[in-house]
Each structure stands twice: as structure tokens, then as C-alpha cells.
Amino acid sequence: MADQLRDTIPTFDSKAADENDTVSISNWSALTSGNFAKSGSEILAIILVAVAVIGGLEIWVRARNVKTYILPRPSAVGSALFHHFDDLFWPHVKVTLFELGVGYAFGAVIGILLAAVITQVPFVEKIITPYILLLVTTPMMALVPLLQLKYGFTSTPRIIPVALASGPMVMINSATGFRRTDLAKIALARSYGASTLQIFRKVRFPLALPMIIVGLMVGAIFGVLTAVGAEMVSGKDGLGNQIIYWQTFSKYNYVWSIITILALIGILIYVIFYQIGKRWASWQA
Amino acid sequence: MSQTPVIDKIRKVGPSSAVAMQVRHVSKYYKTTTGSVHALEDINLEFTPGDFTCILGPSGCGKTTLLWGLSGLHELTSGEVTMNGTPVRGPRPEIGMIFQEANLLPWRNLQKNIEFPFEIKKIDPKPYRARIADLLDEVGLAGFETKFPRELSGGMQQRASIVRCLSYDPELILMDEPFGALDAFTRDEMNLLIQKIWMETGKTIIFVTHNVTEAIFLANKVVVLTPRPGRVAHIFDIDLPRPRTIEQTYTPEFIKLVLEIKATILHGSSPAR
Numbered sequence: 103m104a105d106q107l108r109d110t111i112p113t114f115d116s117k118a119a120d121e122n123d124t125v126s127i128s129n130w131s132a133l134t135s136g137n138f139a140k141s142g143s144e145i146l147a148i149i150l151v152a153v154a155v156i157g158g159l160e161i162w163v164r165a166r167n168v169k170t171y172i173l174p175r176p177s178a179v180g181s182a183l184f185h186h187f188d189d190l191f192w193p194h195v196k197v198t199l200f201e202l203g204v205g206y207a208f209g210a211v212i213g214i215l216l217a218a219v220i221t222q223v224p225f226v227e228k229i230i231t232p233y234i235l236l237l238v239t240t241p242m243m244a245l246v247p248l249l250q251l252k253y254g255f256t257s258t259p260r261i262i263p264v265a266l267a268s269g270p271m272v273m274i275n276s277a278t279g280f281r282r283t284d285l286a287k288i289a290l291a292r293s294y295g296a297s298t299l300q301i302f303r304k305v306r307f308p309l310a311l312p313m314i315i316v317g318l319m320v321g322a323i324f325g326v327l328t329a330v331g332a333e334m335v336s337g338k339d340g341l342g343n344q345i346i347y348w349q350t351f352s353k354y355n356y357v358w359s360i361i362t363i364l365a366l367i368g369i370l371i372y373v374i375f376y377q378i379g380k381r382w383a384s385w386q387a
Numbered sequence: 388m389s390q391t392p393v394i395d396k397i398r399k400v401g402p403s404s405a406v407a408m409q410v411r412h413v414s415k416y417y418k419t420t421t422g423s424v425h426a427l428e429d430i431n432l433e434f435t436p437g438d439f440t441c442i443l444g445p446s447g448c449g450k451t452t453l454l455w456g457l458s459g460l461h462e463l464t465s466g467e468v469t470m471n472g473t474p475v476r477g478p479r480p481e482i483g484m485i486f487q488e489a490n491l492l493p494w495r496n497l498q499k500n501i502e503f504p505f506e507i508k509k510i511d512p513k514p515y516r517a518r519i520a521d522l523l524d525e526v527g528l529a530g531f532e533t534k535f536p537r538e539l540s541g542g543m544q545q546r547a548s549i550v551r552c553l554s555y556d557p558e559l560i561l562m563d564e565p566f567g568a569l570d571a572f573t574r575d576e577m578n579l580l581i582q583k584i585w586m587e588t589g590k591t592i593i594f595v596t597h598n599v600t601e602a603i604f605l606a607n608k609v610v611v612l613t614p615r616p617g618r619v620a621h622i623f624d625i626d627l628p629r630p631r632t633i634e635q636t637y638t639p640e641f642i643k644l645v646l647e648i649k650a651t652i653l654h655g656s657s658p659a660r
Contacts (some may be wrong), residue, residue, distance in 0.1 A: 290490050293460060
């Protein structure tokens with residue numbers, strides 16, 4: 103019976119072609135079709151393409167004698183990552199992740215709380231919206247030199263911009279989620295005598311959750327951008343700082359190693375939120 | 388299919404007390420941006436325990452407004468609704484509501500959806516689980532407990548919402564055009580199911596519809612409302628034998644009733660006899 107049903111009715115874990123099937127990051131099935139790599143041959147094809155791309159790049163760089171300041175050989179980058187990850191890069195990865203973690207935690211929590219409040223109290227929304235717009239449109243990295251005057255070479259001038267950059271992203275998306283009220287479902291809960299808090303916890307919050315998760319993901323990615331940018335401007339450590347540092351020594355394979363690490367952090371963030379979305383928000387994808 | 392009628396299990400869980408809902412001089416005005424809309428005027432009705440009443444009227448006659456007023460979800464401008472002698476001023480635990488759409492929560496599976504009222508009411512669903520399983524069996528949804536709403540058809544979803552409503556054993560069930568969105572075949576099937584449930588449980592049901600055939604098929608009493616403002620045009624007693632069948636809706640006596648009720652809706656008053 104279950105198999106029969108699967109054939110005829112679109113289900114939440116396979117790519118559904120209904121009117122909601124738009125391509126956006128909130129549509130968790132937009133980037134992958136259901137499960138990743140189902141068969142051995144699929145995995146083999148994925149590996150072969152990756153080898154071809156990286157190998158092709160290597161051959162091209164060698165054959166055309168591309169200058170290292172334009173693009174170092176992938177093998178040189180790989181070797182730098184392999185030999186120096188522990189001593190040169192990992193300490194700075196920890197610094198960047200610490201700044202990201204602390205700043206993002208503040209930004210995300212405040213962002214979700216603010217979103218919940220403003221969508222319940224429209225008057226507060228009118229007061230707060232201009233400031234949120236200001237935060238979204240102003241590059242937070244511009245604050246770093248000023249913050250450095252006050253806090254010196256600590257991680258604080260980097261953590262504050264991360265919180266200020268990620269918080270509004272989380273807030274805007276969460277607010278969109280909280281505004282998605284389904285009056286029929288609220289009436290349903292009320293018909294059982296639900297309190298305002300119960301309606302929030304059992305109806306409004308789950309309904310908003312897919313958008314909150316999107317907001318958390320966008321916020322985390324904005325947090326990485328801001329953390330790295332802030333490190334480039336201020337302080338003595340962190341991945342952003344190290345990009346500038348190694349560039350002054352013309353160690354372009356180190357620079358590209360750090361860029362690779364940053365790309366991996368970004369992918370990791372996406373994968374984490376993709377999994378969270380699959381677990382908690384798959385009912386709408 | 389379970390051989391034991393559901394009624395036995397229901398009586399075991401909660402003995403039903405005498406239900407009588409009374410509606411006295413109920414009126415309702417809506418405030419809109421363009422002024423006030425007069426939705427209901429001086430509605431007087433009485434629902435005896437175990438009765439199946441259909442409220443029938445054209446679109447916009449205020450029948451849904453009336454039902455929501457009975458449930459305590461909407462305030463009424465004037466007049467009073469009483470249940471078991473006490474005024475209804477908000478949602479009541481003895482009242483169960485079935486909505487226009489199945490209104491299942493898409494992030495919960497079937498079982499979790501059916502247990503949603505228990506969560507809100509903070510009642511342990513464990514003692515009710517056997518009863519829920521019987522009800523699911525009764526409506527043909529046994530084995531679908533872990534399915535999510537989007538995996539179910541519209542008819543299955545509405546059947547699940549009926550189970551959700553019956554699960555906590557309300558005395559009075561208010562149904563707000565529950566099958567309006569379903570196709571004609573599914574609607575027939577659902578009407579048969581509702582009749583069966585009503586005959587087995589003896590619940591008091593108030594059912595809002597704009598479908599004349601559906602109203603006559605289901606009800607003991609059909610309350611016809613006039614177009615806005617909604618007034619009671621006439622109350623028809625339907626004495627057709629039960630269990631009624633879909634074939635019966637094509638008999639001359641059934642069609643005579645349909646025409647009579649349609650004429651009442653058209654003229655907005657009781658038929659000339």
C-alpha cells in the first residue's frame with residue numbers, strides 16, 4: 103500500500119512538482135533531487151568529474167605557465183594544506199570559527215526573538231524597521247576600525263560586526279515566516295481552547311520554522327563574510343588576516359589554501375542547514 | 388474492519404450528558420472598511436440532543452458566521468447561545484469543530500495530528516489510543532498513522548480530521564461545509580460515513596452546507612437561511628428512513644423535497660402549502 107501511494111501521490115522526500123516547486127534556497131529540494139548519490143556508478147561519475155576538473159586545472163596551469171599570483175598549481179595548494187594545516191592554518195580556523203560562533207549566536211538569538219516580537223506587535227515593527235534596514239544595507243566591516251579604537255586588538259571588534267551582520271538576516275527571514283499565519287489552523291487550535299502561547303508554540307512557530315532555518319543559513323554565511331572581512335581590517339590572527347599576511351610574502355599557495363578552507367566552511371554551513379531543513383522543514387519542500 | 392460499532396467504545400470513554408444548544412435572538416454585524424455588514428438577524432434555534440441539523444443557505448448568508456458563533460470562536464453582536472444551560476462565550480471542550488478544509492498540520496504525521504487536541508488540552512492521549520485506532524479503522528485509515536498530510540488524498544485528509552474531532556469525544560459536533568472542496572464521488576462517500584458515525588454515536592451534529600441534496604441526505608432537520616442578512620426562512624423536518632442511500636437521492640419524494648427547499652431559498656420565506 104505504501105509503495106502504491108508513493109507512486110501516485112507526491113511525497114515530501116522526493117522532488118514534488120506542484121505549484122510550490124519554485125527554485126529558491128527555501129525549497130530544500132531545489133539543489134538536490136531527493137537523496138544524494140544513490141548508486142555506485144553515480145558516485146564514480148561525481149569523483150571522475152572532480153578529478154577531471156582539478157586535474158585539468160593543474161595541466162592548464164602548468165602548460166600555460168600561469169603566474170602563481172594569478173593561480174598557483176592545485177597540487178601546490180593541496181601540498182600546502184596537507185603539510186601546514188596543523189601549524190599554519192588550524193589555529194586561525196579556530197579563531198575565525200570562534201568569532202563566527204559567538205557573534206552568530208548573539209545575532210541569531212536576538213534576530214529570532216525580535217522577529218517573534220515584531221510580528222506579534224505591529225507597532226514595534228514600525229519603530230524597529232528603519233534600524234533593521236540600516237543594519238542590512240550598511241556594510242558592518244566599516245565599523246571595524248572604529249571598534250578597534252575602543253577594544254584594541256581583541257576579538258571583540260570582529261565579533262560585534264558578525265552579530266550585526268547575521269542578526270538582521272535571521273530576523274528578516276524569521277519575520278517572513280512568522281507572518282505566514284494560517285488563520286484556519288489558528289482557529290483549529292483555538293477551538294480546543296489553546297492559549298496565545300500554545301498557538302505560538304504549536305502553530306505559528308512550526309509554520310515559521312522553514313523560513314527561520316533559511317534565515318539561520320543566510321545569517322551564518324553573512325557571518326563568515328563579515329568575520330573574514332573584519333579580520334582583514336583588524337587584529338593579528340584569523341583566516342582573513344592570514345590571507346593578507348601571506349600575500350605580503352607572495353605565498354600564493356598559502357593564500358589559496360585559506361580560500362579553499364573558507365570555501366569548505368561555507369559548504370559545511372550549507373550542508374548543516376540542509377540537513378536541519380530536511381529534518382525539520384521537509385514537510386513543505 | 389472492526390465488527391464492534393464505535394459507539395460502544397465511545398460510551399466507555401465518556402458518558403454523554405444531555406446536550407441542548409439554544410440560540411436566542413442572535414444577530415451579527417461585521418465592521419468593514421466600507422461600513423457595517425449585517426450578517427445575521429434575530430436567529431432563534433433549538434438543537435435537541437442527538438439531532439442532525441443542517442444549516443442551508445446561499446453563499447454569503449451568514450451560515451458559517453452562525454456556526455462560528457455557536458462554537459464560541461466568533462463573538463456575536465447580540466443575542467445568546469447557551470449549551471447545557473450555560474452561555475457559550477468561548478471555545479468549549481464539549482464542542483468539536485470540523486472545518487472547510489481538513490486543516491491538518493503539515494509538519495505532523497497522521498497520529499500526531501489526531502493527538503493535537505490532547506496536546507492543547509493537556510490530556511494524556513494514552514487511554515484514548517485504542518479508541519483512536521478503532522476510529523481510524525472505521526474510516527479506513529488504519530495503517531496510515533505515520534503518513535504525513537501531503538501523502539494523503541483530500542478525502543483521506545478530511546476523514547482524518549473527522550477522527551481528530553471524534554477522538555476526544557465531544558458531545559456536539561459543528562461541521563463547516565466540510566466536504567465543499569471534495570469531488571462529487573468523494574463527497575457521497577463522506578456523507579455515507581458521516582451518517583454511519585452519527586447513527587452509531589448518536590452525537591448532536593450541526594452541519595453547514597450550501598448543497599441541498601447533501602443537507603436532505605444527512606439531516607433530520609434542515610434550517611434554511613435567507614440571503615444576507617441571514618434569517619431563518621423555514622425549518623424542514625426530514626423524515627426519510629435511515630440508513631439513507633445515495634440511490635435514494637434520485638427518488639421522487641427526495642426530489643420533491645429538493646425542489647421545495649430550493650423554492651424556499653429562492654423566495655426567502657416558508658413555502659406555500
